[in-house]
Amino acid sequence: MKRRARMLSVLTILLAGAIGIVSSTQTWLVVERSDAVEPLLIAGADALTLLAPLSLAVLALGAVLAIAGPVLRYVLGVLTIAASGVLLAGTATLLFGPPLSVAADAVAEATGLSGDSALYTIVAKIEPTGWPAIALAAWVLLLLASVFVLFTARGWASGGRRYRAASEAKHHDDGPLDAIDSWDELSQGTDPTDAAR
Known part of the structure; x- marks a missing residue:
């Protein structure tokens, strides 16, 4: 059981990190324009700037956790909980009510206009795709795996x-x-x- 606990924790953390990396390159938000031009697509890394770096950090934490000693396991568990909290908050914001500011760079690049007035004039609606929901599920798994690490790390065999x-x-x-x-x-x-x- 101890060996399975370590393997399950490490694999879940690595899976969550991999989903984060993959999703950072996918379209997270579709910005509908009021001027009837085709919509703007915003990738995950552009919508949530911490997505790619924190996902890479989660992958690294998972890899280190596989060989970490008893004390370091708890440190890594706490760090992974912190990363999952940041990712959960950011992803939930984008999924359940994306702020207009997320589209600012895409609108400025497509139209050459910037500022709040341009955003309110051009952006009709911002719709999330399925990727934020997939990422949110991955962050929930990451949080659960991190808590599981804290509860089971003491019994893991030394690497x-x-x-x-x-x-x-x-x-x-x-x-x-x-x-x-x-x-x-x-x-x-x-x-x-x-x-x-």
């Missing part, structure tokens, strides 16, 4: 045991030592020439 066991087994081997084995022996304070005598 370095496998390597320590392999290293200890090598020292008990009576076979010939190569140059790397000799350096490892020296690093641990053992004289590798003693075994050869």
